[in-house]
Amino acid sequence: MAKSASGPAVPPHPLAPASGKGYRLIGRRLPLVDAALKVTGRAEYTDDLKRPGLLVGRLLKSTQAHARIAGVDVSAARALPGVAAVLTGRRFPTPFGVLPMTHDETALAVEKVRHYGEWVAAVAAVDEETCEKALRRIEVRYEPLPVYDDPGVSERPVTEKIHARALRDTNIQKEVFQHFGDVPRAFQEAFAEVKVQGRFAGVNHGFTEPHCVLAEASPDGRLTVWSATQVPHYLLRALSEVLGLPLHRIRVIKPEVGGGFGGKSDPFPHEIACAALAVETGRPVKLLLDREDVFYVNHGRHPTRNLVRLAADEKGTFTALDVEALLDGGAFSSFGVVTTYYNGVLALGPYRLPSFRYHGVRAYTNHPPSGAMRAHGGTNIRYSLEMAVDALAERLGRDPVALRLQNLLPADTQTVNEFRITSNGAEACLLAARDRSRWRERFRQLPYGEGIGVACGFYISGSNSPIHFTPRFPQSTVHLKVDVDGGVTIHSGAADIGQGSKTLLAQVVAEVLGIRMDRTRVAAVDSDTAPVDLGSYSSRVTFMMGNAAKRAAEELREALAQAAGDILGEPPAGLVFEDERIHRDGSPEVGVDFLAAVHRAMEHRGALVASGSYESPPMGGTFKGAKAGTAPAYSFSAYVSQVKVDLETGFVDVKKVWAAFDCGRPLNPLAVEGQIEGSIHMGLGQLLSESMDYRGARLMNPSLLDYKILAPQQMPEVECLLVGGEDPEGPFGAKEAGEGPLIPVLPSVGAAVHDALGIRFLDLPLTPDKVFRALERARREGTARKPPLPGETREG
Amino acid sequence: MTASAPLHLKVNGVPLERSVPPNRILLDLLREDLNLTGTKRGCDLGTCGCCTVLLDGVPTLSCLTLARLAEGAEVTTIEGLGEHGELTALQRAFVEHGATQCGFCTPGFLLAATALLRDHPTPSRQEIQEALSGNLCRCTGYVKILEAVEAACRTGLPAPSP
Amino acid sequence: MHLEPFELHQPATLDEALQVAASHPGDFDYLAGGTDLLPNYKMRLNPRGHVIALGGIPELHAFAPEAGTFGSLVTLRQIERDPVIARDYPGLSEAARQVATPLVRASGSLGGNLLVETRCFFFNQSASWREALGYCLKAEGDRCHVVPQKERCYATFSGDLAPSLLVLGAEVDLVSFQGPRTLALDDLYDPRGDGIRRTRLLPGELVVRVRVPPEGRKSRSTYRKLRVRPAFDFPELGVAALLSLEGQRVRSLRLAVGGLETYPRSFPTLTGPLEGTTLTDESIAELARRVQGMVRPVHNTFLAPDYRKRMTEVFVRRALADLRGAS
CATH class of the missing domain: 1.10.150.120 ([2Fe-2S]-binding domain)
Incomplete structure (x- = not known):
């Protein structure tokens, strides 16, 4: 089913990577280093951990969407035998949040509740049954407030602000205006313009492991927190701020994490509340969320409305892009400032756009908070933009692939908002996807009801501006330690959440040192020993942690080369590291074992330690918001998808996706394919059936039965085409592959459905009832037919 | 009779006897009482399949199985696959x-x-x-x-x- | 998620089961596979103080496909895997295969599927969710959130097997303290109930077995299920159809639907007149339209009710076209 590019139809492309030629491990299909633990059930997740004297923690959900808390009576709960502590929001009221400028979450609701399911009180007790009894005995008196379930209402003057910090007399959390070039004029002078209005339901990460946290306050005054988190370091900061403990007295440990996708990247109220219970009781407390809580704490992709206008000249060259976005932020800020920018600026690649205007609003509502989810901020705007490009192609009678090829940014350029573009495989992606899919024979030529569509994608390979940037620490640091045993311990703060960052660390270090991967061991993450890494979000780990690891290994390599050179009487610069030996280039017999070199280097010095770090170069403009979306590299992509629609029922069957992706040099194609395939599954879920289904402020489907993640039978055939070149700054030429692969699947299928039916769907998810209704309308109006075939498609 | 009663099971080939209350779910018995934490709790409502075990050879949702009703059964968890540390x-x-x-x-x-x-x-x-x-x-x-x-x-x- | 304490009874005979039930009127549930009852218990949906597990009663496990006899504790997995059922009653086989997931089917039983608790967006929610909205008629409350009034519950019948057994003319053997009796499956469900009481079962009455008359074997049958995903989901609509021909003429034609209303229903008044006729595209289409005209889904599942209604026509038409084509 899924495989890397193979077979006769793909012409070798000049940008195709050298598949790791010259490297032993880089570019090879390597199993993940923790896979054996995972297939035997031995991998430890937070809920698998036990501590002596462990208490169970549970949280009380709000039964109001928006209400002032007039009083909480916990006396009956406290009196229950077996209850160790009951906390309410007033005990630890300091607000926190992932972004330093928008701290508006609290461990437990303090003065009011802002969404159904928000936590109002926390209980620690000897067992789950007692916790539940205690929760039932807590009396909360609410004074209901006006409920806001529509960002369209929240962006106007309101009678009750959800947060005092909202702008003016509205519930707007963040508003962004940007304008580059002269957009009004470009539209005046445009030969053609298209307008697309998109509407997107919110979606949830749907990781299989519910959030879980275990906290223990020990008598020596330290607090240890084990948590299923993507960013141990942000959790540590939030714990310190809210609990008033100095950073050095807190230890955060990240066990295995059962999926994150952005949903475990904020510091979370339950993490703080659990730590607070541990502090209060002096005993270890474990708090596992039930699946309903996971949906309420959410921080998933924003319900979004956007408006995209695209202008072009008579040749089809894009001249202006005008974007408006209205985001339903839900009850809290989370990454909202970033999300608001991203929903505009991430439209600025891969096409050359000489003028751009953006107005973005993120408004608070009484829905569960929205936040960052895989391909954060880049998914919904991309859908509308690519639909606009598709519509423009139709308007101009152009082939959608050709029109895109014509408008691509080159490599080594700058966008109108001063994004620095370096390596750029967009063209290679488009060509590969076009040719492998036999686009020219299929587009507009399949029978009515079947279709093929194309879309491009573009995503940051790590955010250039780290969230905690003053003073300017490196974004990632990796430490290595080698002792007499010759094993290389890799200390990293980067969170492996299943994407394989531990494997990457082992691979990079082993490559540089010419050793086997099993000589390394990855210690990630224990904040007591790991250097700070800004965590697994913004698709930054391969690029930033990879570079840090490479540098650390190179430093170690230098020391070992010196030692080997001493033993051999050879100049260190001429030595080669391979097959666990260090030897003269071209003469393996003139060499020493890795271990011998380690021992020599350790003389009079002890264990070898090395450190490498990564800090992205300065970039971006000086205008307000200029840093948003800047990245040391960008991934590019082009997918072609083929669908078949049941014309009587409206069911969309996605048959095949040709996924061409430029992640620079794929360091581990097996892992990259896994990211692409998983992204396609997740993206198709958002496209076809997943939605946070709100009626008013109420979430109707907080369960994995009613929140509809796709079943295995719905997965299309996937052909991964890894066609990027090498990135000049990425480790071994690599760029991200964790989030970008999600982006193009939605619009490519949207375009394929348009090709199939002549209907462009702009309201996701595209459930069968919606498709059916649109088909009925099209049949009534006599528009149910294939759009015309552009002459250009077949000529190519 | 809400009280515990003895339950006899073979878990990964090892016979055991436990005193188990009627409302004990097999998943909880495995994870909490027997420390077999390889069996995962994903949704706890029978949808996600993370808690699958073999009950007399049949893949079964341990989150929707009363432990007491597994009396006499042979339970295989992930820890029971493979022999002598060899992977299957x-x-x-x-x-x-x-x-x-x-x-x-x-x-x-x-x-x-x-x-x-x-x-x-x-x-x-x-x-x-x-x-x-x-x-x-x-x-x-x-x-x-x-x-x-x-x-x-x-x-x-x-x-x-x- | 733990369950609230209950007393567990494990009777070895039907009599014993009935006795336990009789001594705890209104405060017991029978437990078969548990895939319906236990999630509901976990969500605190009408848990009872006594759970009577039926697994120890041998006759409930009776499985005689050749004779068309199935004990109520026969699992869905047994049904879907049985070659005799696949040959003689393909519609039943197809229906079993489309229930939820293979894992649910491993435990889920025939009887449990026939008596599956009706479902509704406002009912199948946690205790705190329901508390936040105000409890509904079906659990602890006194009003319906779907069709606002206080008399009737509109939760949807969501079993897949009932429609396919209805078209096979199945009968159910029941037993209660008053003794055994047999009902046509059609009569098990009571359309005049208030939606909460949906069957004609007496207090404590048990389904012992389902019997399918042998005529079913000479007919072709099929089951088509509307759901968003090809796994996991309960039916948003289920259509079972049975057809046997004598030459070109219809000897018997039956249709039943589930997933739309509070009970599964068949349409003898619509299908009866077609017996003895020759099916044409037109007569199939007309029948499908008339079935559609009779069903009244409400907005309490994932897909919109108007769509489920429209799909009834499509699914009926397709099911009959399949059967006619295969004949």
């Missing part, structure tokens, strides 16, 4: 084909797939999909899981004659 062909295939990412759904998939291949050594792709359609995976898009199951079938077969 299926486990090896999961490792080699990248079928695990976060790993949280992996035990459930392995048990469901183990039962499938025992009953049906050469399933078609569609049969594999059907057999695994009670297990949710959010990381892999299922592709590498299906490939791994197919690969395990191949390794279980005699080599094709040239």
